[in-house]
Amino acid sequence: DAPDAAIPSSANDTCGASMYAELIGKPIDGQGVPGESRLNRHILPGTQVTMDYIAQRMNIEANAAGVIQKINCG
Numbered sequence: 001d002a003p004d005a006a007i008p009s010s011a012n013d014t015c016g017a018s019m020y021a022e023l024i025g026k027p028i029d030g031q032g033v034p035g036e037s038r039l040n041r042h043i044l045p046g047t048q049v050t051m052d053y054i055a056q057r058m059n060i061e062a063n064a065a066g067v068i069q070k071i072n073c074g
Contacts, residue, residue, distance in 0.1 A: 015073035
């Protein structure tokens, strides 16, 4: 089985994103979703984000409806 591209492989999971894999498909403002902070960012269409890579930062990406599509580090 190929790893799910929506979450990082264990070797690249420097921010703990794999612990939140069950949130994919759920609302970004739902229960259990980490709030925005210096090391957690919510990214929706049109959200401006810096391109700097911070290995410990978790990106939670959602579609226009606010449904989480991807969780990764950076």
